[in-house]
Amino acid sequence: MFIHLPEDVWLDVFRYLEVQDVLTLRKTCRTLHILGGNDYVWHRLIAEFPLPIDVPFDTRPTALPADELQRLAIKAIRLDANWRGPKTRVKRTRALLNDKSGQYVDHMQFLPGGKWLWTAQRTLKREATYTRMNLWSLDDVDNARRVWSAEVSGIYRSCTVVQTGEDDFATLVAGVCDQREVIEIHKISLEESPTNFQYGLYHPNYPLYQPPAPVKSRQLQVVPHPRAPHLRPIISEIAAHGGVLIVTVFALDTGGGAGSLQIMFVNPETGATKWIDPSFAQPFSFLWVRVWGEYLFLIGQVDEDFVVRAYRMPQPFPGSPSRTPRASPPRTTTPLQEAEEDEYAYTDLGPVVAQFVGPTPMAVPRHHIPHVSFAVAEPSLSAIMFYHSSQPHRAQLLRFSFDVSGEGVTLSDMSSKDFHIGDESSPQLAQVGALGFRAVWLEHNWETQQNRVMKLAFDPHTGAAKVGMLIPPDPELPFTPNMCHSLAFDEVTGRLCLAMYDGNVYLLDFV
Numbered sequence: 001m002f003i004h005l006p007e008d009v010w011l012d013v014f015r016y017l018e019v020q021d022v023l024t025l026r027k028t029c030r031t032l033h034i035l036g037g038n039d040y041v042w043h044r045l046i047a048e049f050p051l052p053i054d055v056p057f058d059t060r061p062t063a064l065p066a067d068e069l070q071r072l073a074i075k076a077i078r079l080d081a082n083w084r085g086p087k088t089r090v091k092r093t094r095a096l097l098n099d100k101s102g103q104y105v106d107h108m109q110f111l112p113g114g115k116w117l118w119t120a121q122r123t124l125k126r127e128a129t130y131t132r133m134n135l136w137s138l139d140d141v142d143n144a145r146r147v148w149s150a151e152v153s154g155i156y157r158s159c160t161v162v163q164t165g166e167d168d169f170a171t172l173v174a175g176v177c178d179q180r181e182v183i184e185i186h187k188i189s190l191e192e193s194p195t196n197f198q199y200g201l202y203h204p205n206y207p208l209y210q211p212p213a214p215v216k217s218r219q220l221q222v223v224p225h226p227r228a229p230h231l232r233p234i235i236s237e238i239a240a241h242g243g244v245l246i247v248t249v250f251a252l253d254t255g256g257g258a259g260s261l262q263i264m265f266v267n268p269e270t271g272a273t274k275w276i277d278p279s280f281a282q283p284f285s286f287l288w289v290r291v292w293g294e295y296l297f298l299i300g301q302v303d304e305d306f307v308v309r310a311y312r313m314p315q316p317f318p319g320s321p322s323r324t325p326r327a328s329p330p331r332t333t334t335p336l337q338e339a340e341e342d343e344y345a346y347t348d349l350g351p352v353v354a355q356f357v358g359p360t361p362m363a364v365p366r367h368h369i370p371h372v373s374f375a376v377a378e379p380s381l382s383a384i385m386f387y388h389s390s391q392p393h394r395a396q397l398l399r400f401s402f403d404v405s406g407e408g409v410t411l412s413d414m415s416s417k418d419f420h421i422g423d424e425s426s427p428q429l430a431q432v433g434a435l436g437f438r439a440v441w442l443e444h445n446w447e448t449q450q451n452r453v454m455k456l457a458f459d460p461h462t463g464a465a466k467v468g469m470l471i472p473p474d475p476e477l478p479f480t481p482n483m484c485h486s487l488a489f490d491e492v493t494g495r496l497c498l499a500m501y502d503g504n505v506y507l508l509d510f511v
Contacts, residue, residue, distance in 0.1 A: 007035065014041045019049055019073045042066040050460040051076040052435055052492040057113055058377070079494045079511035083438060084457045088470055090508050093477060094141050096497070097505035103132075104485050105499035111161055111170070112376050114490035115139045117497060118172065119505070120156040131156045131176055135188060138495075141507060148188045150217075154178030157235040173245060173268070175235035181222040183238070183245070185268045218268060222247070225262075225275045226344045230255045233262070239375065241291035243269065244316065248289050251278075261287045263298075265316040265347065274316035277346035288372045292379040293404040295353060299372055299381065306358035306369070306383060306398055310409040311349040354409040358398050359416045370427065370441075373434040379404045382436035384456075386427050393421045397456065397465050399436035417458065417465035427454070429484070433491020440470060440489045440496060442481060448473075451481035453496075470496075479506060 014022060014036065022045060026036040035041070046053065046061045046069050053072040055061050061069060082088055097105070097119075107120040117136040122129060133156075135148040154176035162171045174184045222233050231251035239246040245266040252259045261284055263276040280298065281287055284307075287300040291313060298309045372383045379402040386395045401413040415436075421427060422443055430441035439456035453471035458464075471481055483500040490496075494510040 010035045011038065011040060014038075015044060017045075019045050020077070023070070023074070037066045037070070039066045042069040045069075046073065049073060049076075051080055052433075052437060054113060054492050057111075057115075075511055080457075082510050083455065083494060084459075084466065086468065088455060088468070088510060090471075090475075090477070091511060092141065092509040094144060094507040094509075095478070095504060096136065096144055096507045098503065104501050104503050105505055106131075106156055106486060107159065108486055108488035108497055108499060108505075109159060109161065109374070110488050110490040110495065110497070112490075112492070114493035114495040116161070116170070117488060117507075118159060118161050119499070120159060120174070122155065123151070128153065129155050131174075133159075133172065133174060133184075135161070135170070135172065138507065141509065144507065148172075148186075150184075150186065152176055152178075152184055152219075154182060157181070158238045160238045160240050162240045171240070173238050173240060175222075175238055175247070177235070181233055181235050181249075183220045183222060183235070183247070183266065183268075185218040185220070187217075220266065220268070220271050222249070222264070222273075224251075225346075227346075231259070231262075233264070236261075237288060239289050239291060241313065243267070246289050246291065246296070248281075248287055263287075263289060265314075267317045270317070272317055274347045277348055280311075280349050286369050290375045290381060292375075292402065294406065295404060295409055296349065297381075299383075301369060306385070308356040308381075308400060309352050310354040310402075311351075312353060314347055314349060316347055354411075356400060356411050356414065359414060360396060360418070370430040371432055373432050373436075376434040378434070380434045380436075382432045382434055382439075384430050384432040384439055384441075386421065386430070393423050393425075394418050395421050395427070397432070397436055397439065397458065399458070415463065417463070419456065419465045419467045421454075421467070429487050431487065431489035432456070433489070435491060438489075438491045438494065440487065442484055442487065451484065453481050453484075453487075453498075477506075479504065 022036045022041065026033045043062045053061065053076050055064065055072065103121055103123050105119045105121045109118045115138055117138055119134045121132045123132055130151050130153055132149065132151045134146050137145050137147050157175035157177055159174040170188050172186045172188055176182050176184060222235065224231050224233055230253060232254050233249040234252055235247060236250050237248040245268055247264045247266055249262050249264060250259060251262045260278060261281040262278055263281055265274040283302045284298065284300040287298060290297045290299060294313050295310045296313045300307065369383060369385045373381050381400050383398045384395065387393065397417045399415045403410045403412045422445065424447050425443045425445045428442040428444060430439065432439035437458050441454050442451055443454045444451050450473040452469055452473045455468055455470035457466045473481060479500055483502060484498050485501050486499045488497040496508045497505065499505045
């Protein structure tokens with residue numbers, strides 16, 4: 001009887017169902033299988049789906065057909081079930097890198113979606129330090145490949161990887177210290193070439209696909225603001241927005257002062273720079289910068305609070321003034337310069353557009369903010385904090401979602417969840433996703449001197465944050481967490497990458 005209802009009635013019924021209900025109905029008969037595979041149905045289902053789904057970069061879910069959305073929803077449900085289980089199963093382990101020289105990877109970062117991985121690896125040559133940077137394609141894990149590699153002089157500071165709408169290009173911006181603070185800018189081609197080498201030697205298990213030469217490479221030196229030459233800038237974090245780089249620096253007072261946090265805009269094409277007035281960063285003892293839409297967000301700790309402040313994004317380099325210095329040839333080092341005296345003035349961000357304060361004050365002494373999530377396309381961020389002096393030891397997950405428009409910035413959701421951590425341990429290498437659904441960190445036990453990898457799962461239905469062990473101290477894997485030196489985590493795919501002290505890098509999938 002129900003089968004013979006008009007199609008528009010069934011489409012209206014599907015509006016009140018969740019993904020699991022539609023998947024179950026599709027198994028009952030051919031008619032409901034066809035009706036439940038309608039694009040209109042799945043576009044509405046995904047709009048209300050509570051879990052993050054692994055859509056391709058720069059693609060809206062409504063642009064995908066029903067079959068693809070169903071596949072992605074099933075994958076998200078399976079990952080969520082595995083992640084929340086008392087024992088999370090590793091579905092696949094892949095040895096990504098085996099560096100026999102023993103040079104371990106210092107830092108790793110996934111691009112959104114977990115399909116690309118950037119690594120930075122320090123090397124020592126002729127009593128000088130170099131950083132080897134690599135970009136890995138993980139779209140096909142069984143044939144993971146390194147599509148780009150470069151070695152620069154200096155010690156790694158920070159990095160951001162920007163993937164544009166062009167599928168075959170990405171821009172890598174890295175800060176390094178080679179007796180001076182330098183910004184490396186590389187526009188990388190992601191296209192493959194048939195060559196297959198590993199550090200110049202053929203290696204079937206760890207292939208290197210040599211791409212064409214980078215489209216553009218530049219190296220820019222960071223110099224102090226002309227009005228504060230005694231403050232030596234040390235690169236802390238690099239963000240990118242459009243054609244502008246936003247560099248957070250720690251300004252070290254060479255005259256013996258306390259130093260301070262500062263923010264600088266950089267035009268990567270011309271080498272021009274504009275410093276934000278220090279008064280905007282002065283209240284923060286920890287500071288991260290993110291950009292969404294037309295707004296610049298300053299995020300960090302002010303007194304006892306976790307604070308998010310939004311400003312209108314200024315135009316530090318309007319037009320192309322004739323006084324702007326010309327770009328230097330590729331692979332040359334040029335100081336970041338400003339032109340005439342009137343351009344030496346600090347940039348003013350204007351009034352605060354909006355301010356949001358975490359719901360729980362950080363009144364407990366000796367707290368630490370180890371990680372604020374990386375920027376993603378949606379205006380969402382999460383932070384994870386650990387309290388070292390509370391009894392029992394505890395931590396806090398903060399989640400923010402914003403509505404950003406030309407009219408202003410409003411808060412669509414904010415939550416704070418406390419959770420317990422081991423009383424005889426200390427957390428390290430924490431990573432949290434922008435949506436705050438999942439987080440990982442390395443936990444070191446003081447008594448046993450053993451490490452284990454911990455996980456956090458946030459339930460959007462109940463609002464509970466559940467903590468469990470992801471990888472035990474003695475796993476049935478080709479490594480132990482005691483060997484771990486750095487890690488990278490992607491919240492949407494649940495993909496985890498671990499770099500070991502012996503030079504090995506392992507990729508773990510949980511779905």
